[in-house]
Amino acid sequence: MDLVNKFLNGLRSALTTDELEELNTAYGATKKDIEVLRSEYPNCPASLISLLENIDGTYWRKYGEKEIAVCILGSDIEEYPYYLLSTQQMLESSKEEEDVSYLLEYEDDEDAVDPRINPEGLFPGKYLHFSDCMNNGGTSRLFIDFNPSDEGVCGQIVRFLHDPDQYEVIANSFDEYLQNLIDNGFNFLDEEE
Template identity: 75%
Template structure:
């Protein structure tokens, strides 16, 4: 069983029934959209493309007559309990055109992980693939292909607003998904 299949099986088993029903309305990205993402970002992880072949986004995404909003990803925020949406292929392409400036944070040594290039996340050097349940205003996730000499190409960067910070949370997309599996999809647990 490949990693994405394992991930999706675990996700479906952990999702509440109403969200699972909503997610079942989703379908994969078109071949043209996947090819556009791949040609724009030749280093795009195969596991992200495979995930998008199954689900082309969950962030207020319209599928036929239905609009879905299901959090299917997580991060390290709130000990892994903070949920995130998967952006669609087209949302990724469009939202990755803007520079993610980190220079205003460099005076605070804890605000920008040293694995992140101090020039920031520049257009063409990252994929913005996920926004948090707060519609992306609070936290976003990126695949970074232009790290500092302390990082690795393909590392997963989490931006968190207030206090603004950029942190590397995994060395790659596969490790990122595996971490969510290993934590038991904790972002889907109801708060008590």
């Protein structure tokens, strides 16, 4: 896929020598893992599948004898670069409900949940958690939302940010999300250099 190749080429140019050396250890997900992901998430974007076929995660992911931890993704929160979860990490971490309803109870913070997100929450099988920020996801996580509100679109990218808790749509699709990272010159990596 051209977009994924463009993303990977730009990423490799933006990484430090040490990060690139670590990333070069990575390889793609197994066909079996990809098949399981596609069967459980039939709407999974082709660009995410293509990315996983090249790199099956960078979040404390073991490849052979070497474990890597390289942030290769970003969001609208520039100070936090993000790891790509492996196919198996995605499947495992997307099994629990991501509750947004508690935030809707606070009327003084109407921006806590983007209106494009289903107010009932992100349900197992209806979202895919694909990325955690550099502090192991405690501060921010990224999701693909397959069950948006009437105002949203299926496949939109949702960013969770902690303290104060907030769920925000940052792109209408995974393709748009990757293109935004490219267009912004991989600026999420600037903080780490």
